[in-house]
Amino acid sequence: MIPDLSRRTFLAGALGLGAAAAASGCGVTRGEDNRDLSMWIPNSPGGGYDQTGRAAVGVMEADDVTGGSFEVTNILGAGGSVALTRLMGASGDEHTLMTMGLGVVGSAYSFGLPFKVTDATPIAQLIEDQEGVLVPADSPYETIDDLVAAWKASPRSVAIGGGSSPGGPDHLFPMQLASTVGVSPSDVLYVPYDGGGPLTTALLGNKIQVGFSGLGEFEGQLKSGDLRALAVSGEERLDGLVADVPTLTEAGIDLTFANWRGVLAPPDISDERRGELVAYLQEMHDSQQWQEALVTNGWTDKFITGDEYGQFLEEQDQRVATTLEEVGLL
Numbered sequence: 001m002i003p004d005l006s007r008r009t010f011l012a013g014a015l016g017l018g019a020a021a022a023a024s025g026c027g028v029t030r031g032e033d034n035r036d037l038s039m040w041i042p043n044s045p046g047g048g049y050d051q052t053g054r055a056a057v058g059v060m061e062a063d064d065v066t067g068g069s070f071e072v073t074n075i076l077g078a079g080g081s082v083a084l085t086r087l088m089g090a091s092g093d094e095h096t097l098m099t100m101g102l103g104v105v106g107s108a109y110s111f112g113l114p115f116k117v118t119d120a121t122p123i124a125q126l127i128e129d130q131e132g133v134l135v136p137a138d139s140p141y142e143t144i145d146d147l148v149a150a151w152k153a154s155p156r157s158v159a160i161g162g163g164s165s166p167g168g169p170d171h172l173f174p175m176q177l178a179s180t181v182g183v184s185p186s187d188v189l190y191v192p193y194d195g196g197g198p199l200t201t202a203l204l205g206n207k208i209q210v211g212f213s214g215l216g217e218f219e220g221q222l223k224s225g226d227l228r229a230l231a232v233s234g235e236e237r238l239d240g241l242v243a244d245v246p247t248l249t250e251a252g253i254d255l256t257f258a259n260w261r262g263v264l265a266p267p268d269i270s271d272e273r274r275g276e277l278v279a280y281l282q283e284m285h286d287s288q289q290w291q292e293a294l295v296t297n298g299w300t301d302k303f304i305t306g307d308e309y310g311q312f313l314e315e316q317d318q319r320v321a322t323t324l325e326e327v328g329l330l
Contacts, residue, residue: 036068040075040098042083047163047195048214050074051297052126052261053099056281059289065280079107079165079194088115090266094273097123101261105313106167106320109330118317121269122310124281125262127299130234131173132242134211134218134227136203144231144251147210148181155187161208163199163217165192166329167320169259170199170212173233175327177212177248180255185327203227214259215242216297233257238298260302260316262309278305 041053057070075083080103087098100117108116133144141147151158155178162170171192175185191208193199196217203211204226211227215238221227222241229245232238235256237247248255265277284290285303294301304312324330 036095037066037070038096039070039072040083040087040096041072042075042080042098042100042104043195044076044197045074046197046217048129048217048259049080049099049101049103049261051216052299055293055297056099056126056263056284056290059284059287059293060280062289063283063287065283076194078111079168079192080104081107081111081113081165084108084115084117084120085113087120087264087266091268093266094269096266097277098264099261100264101169102172102259102316102320103164103168103170105316106169106171106324107165109167109320109324110165116317117264118310118313120267121265121274122306122313123263123265123274123277124285124305125260125302125309125312126281126285127294128258128260128302129214129216129299130232130238131169131212131257131259132215132218132232132245133177133230134203134213134215135209135230136206137225137228139209139228141210141230144246144248144253147230148253151178151183152181155183156189158210159189159191159208161191161193161199161202161211163193163196163211163213166190166327167324168192169214169257172320172323173257173259174210174212175323176257177253177255180253188327200227216299234300240298258300262313274306281305 039053039057041050043049054072057072060066061069075086083098084104090096105117135141160174164170171190174188178185178188193202196213199211199213200221202208215229218227229242231248231251232245233248233256237243263281321330
């Protein structure tokens with residue numbers, strides 16, 4: 001289970017909401033015009049939620065979708081739980097959106113929040129994103145088979161890191177991979193980091209041997225050769241820098257895994273306003289600029305809205321709860 005100290009630290013941060021936010025503006029600061037919106041990002045600049053949120057905001061502002069502008073704010077802490085706590089505290093606020101994904105679903109459990117993502121207002125799922133298996137350039141693991149062999153021989157000797165709390169994608173992926181290759185998930189030594197930046201530092205500093213995360217956050221290190229990818233988690237290979245990196249199934253491992261990202265609004269907004277927010281994102285999704293952003297970032301288009309997205313969140317919440325129970329964290 002998550003130590004009591006972590007829960008106390010989180011609660012202290014969540015209560016000090018102003019101090020927890022590191023704001024970075026995109027467009028002008030929200031003013032009196034009720035067409036202006038805020039987009040909250042539940043991790044650091046450059047992370048997956050940040051990339052997705054800023055891409056969506058950029059398209060909506062360029063095409064004047066909302067008739068106003070956005071203020072983008074990065075809210076750091078507890079794997080997205082600080083941001084989710086703020087969102088729940090903004091009940092009825094019809095001018096705020098928040099990007100989120102599987103990691104925030106998990107962090108609500110990991111940090112013992114009294115609510116879940118399903119208690120907010122579902123607006124839209126935007127994308128799916130493959131995960132990758134990353135090692136430093138000088139790692140003895142040249143292939144995914146090398147890693148699996150070492151892992152099976154001595155699971156606790158291989159420190160695994162991910163950019164999300166237990167229950168998030170970077171935790172679920174190695175747990176499912178371990179189970180698939182014959183390693184007990186309870187034997188996996190998993191070290192959580194708050195996003196891709198800290199995970200990169202840990203990999204390059206040899207604090208962990210392997211990292212699991214979306215590859216878009218590591219483009220610079222992959223290009224420089226400081227990091228290598230051993231495998232990707234999707235059904236097909238990715239283009240670009242990792243075009244020669246095999247999928248797990250190509251390596252003979254019967255597993256595919258996908259992360260996803262979407263948008264929530266605070267609870268208790270009107271049905272009319274919810275419909276307007278959905279319409280904004282629908283117009284954004286249908287634009288040529290967004291279609292180009294999908295290709296540029298290697299994202300898979302998985303756009304669903306409203307009640308259908310709400311049902312998807314319920315299924316994802318159950319997916320996380322089941323996995324955490326299996327590894328003894330619930």
